[in-house]
Amino acid sequence: MTTHRYHTALVVLHWLLGFMILLGLIMGTFSLERLPNSQPEKLDSLRGHMINGLAIGVLMIVRLVVRSLTRRPPPPSIGFAWANRVAQRVHLALYCVVLLMVASGLALALETHLPSILFSQSAQPLPGSFDGFWTRTAHAILAKLLMALILLHVGAALWHHYILRDRLLRRMGLGPRQ
Numbered sequence: 260m261t262t263h264r265y266h267t268a269l270v271v272l273h274w275l276l277g278f279m280i281l282l283g284l285i286m287g288t289f290s291l292e293r294l295p296n297s298q299p300e301k302l303d304s305l306r307g308h309m310i311n312g313l314a315i316g317v318l319m320i321v322r323l324v325v326r327s328l329t330r331r332p333p334p335p336s337i338g339f340a341w342a343n344r345v346a347q348r349v350h351l352a353l354y355c356v357v358l359l360m361v362a363s364g365l366a367l368a369l370e371t372h373l374p375s376i377l378f379s380q381s382a383q384p385l386p387g388s389f390d391g392f393w394t395r396t397a398h399a400i401l402a403k404l405l406m407a408l409i410l411l412h413v414g415a416a417l418w419h420h421y422i423l424r425d426r427l428l429r430r431m432g433l434g435p436r437q
Contacts, residue, residue, distance in 0.1 A: 264430050266329035272322040273431055276315060280357060280405070283311045287402060296385040305385075306377045309368060316361035323354070332430050337423065349411055356405045363401055367394035 264270070286308045294301045336343055368374055370392055376383050389395040419427035 262330045262332050268325045276318055279315050312364045319357055335427055353408050360401045363394055363398040367398055370394050
């Protein structure tokens, strides 16, 4: 029996992770990056960003496990083999870059002793800046790459919906799977 939609758990995880990833990118780009480490508000912003990032990492792993255990609709074809390969590679890149973002965030946190500063009421101050840490550079580069991949992903979804009108977005909606 062919399934036309993804499993409900995958659909919920897709949209939840999409929201959380956008939240993390917005927090990192528009709040954390512009807020000096000397500001007391930086601690709360960092704490929220780290908790969100860790939750993204856990939910991504759950998503990959659920994805491997459930039936999926067949891959869509738009008539061009190269475009089908690009779509598969963009999805794989999204998974990889999200997991690398989580890993680089964890590495940055450990390198700068953020867990003890943020979660243990210690009087230890934040570093003067995160800019000198290689993990911060990696995290920033990955964030920009992730933004580009998200734009490509959303653009392709809208192209399918409005130009091709192939009902591809219904696969990521709730409803009967057959």
